[in-house]
Amino acid sequence: MKRSRRVPDVFKKKRKIAATAGQQSDWGSNDCSISNQDLPNDTKAALLYIKTLYHIESFDSRIPHIILKHQVYGVVRNKTLVDRQLGQLKEKKEIKMFKLGATIDEYCIVFTEDYKQHVLRQLPGNPVVDKFLETAVEKCCDVSLNKAAMIDEFLFTDDEITQLVNAGLLTVRDIGSWWMAIPGAGIFMKSFTKGRETLLRTIRKAKYQEILQQELEERKLIAVKKLGMTYHMLDIIGAEFVTRIQTTSGWLLRLSE
Incomplete structure (x- = not known):
């Protein structure tokens, strides 16, 4: 007898939004057993869906739920809609966006409350950290901060900025400017990079450099x-490392040229 998992209510509530947006996602996966019509089609629902794909417990809760911006394009394929709604979510302070890594031009998203809880869990009882969460995190929508904002607007001293850098909340972007950062993100980056490389290598070794998604x-x-x-398939599809094609045998992933 077939058994199906219960689809979270949040995805069911988004069907009307999907029709309004006019972008029906066809993403399906054995991981969650969610049918096409149950998938989220607006950006926030897509973020919530991707958030369910891995459990932070597998990282001993040392990272928050991190969502890659381009993964959302693999669920809601209207990039203009995604970018506009991400901007709205940032303005409403529901999400924070971060530059992912120092050498790659990719961005990730964390829900603001998840980020705050993660920081407080990793750096409890630190007045400089508390001040950072109440000022820069709460009021700044950008992925970086400059010295004028940190000193003149948020009233941090040079010593406090150094403490934030040492705590992993800021990383140096240039002289007098910093990227906002996720403490412990290196743990995520290690697993993310390994998984991406393994998936692409597997497809590259397949006949004609393509493989059925189910396989x-x-x-x-x-x-x-x-x-x-x-999670990893949404990464390589959204980043356009592979093309996803409908065939009579199911979805096919073909390495992009």
Whole structure:
């Protein structure tokens, strides 16, 4: 007898929004057993969906739920809609966006409350950290901060800024400017990079450099275990490393040229 998992209510409530947006997602996955019509089609619902794909417990709760911006494009394929709604969510202080890594031009998203809870869990009882959360995190929508904002607007001293850098809340962007950062993000980056490389290598080695999605999902790849197969597939599809094609045998993932 077939058993189906209960679809979270949040996804059911978004069907009307999907019709309004006119962008019906066709993403499906064995990981969550969610049918096409149950998938989120507005940006916030897509973020909530991607957030469910891995459990922070597998990282001993040392990172928050991190969502790659381009992953959202794999669920809601109208990039203009996604970018506009992400901007609205940032203005409403519901999400924070961060530059992912020092050498790659990618951005990730964390829900603001998740970010605050993560920081307080990692750096409890620190008045400089509390001040940072109440000022810069609460009031700034950008991914970076300059010295004028930190000193003149948020009233941080040079010593306090140094403390924030040492705590992993800021990383140096240039002289007098910093990227806002996620403490412990290096743990995520290690698993994310390994999983991406493993998935792409698997497809590259396949005949004609293409593989059925179902076949890939059935592979036991250790490197993708922590973040999950669906999480990594949304990464390589959204980043356009592969093209997803509908065939009579199911969805096919083909390495992009």
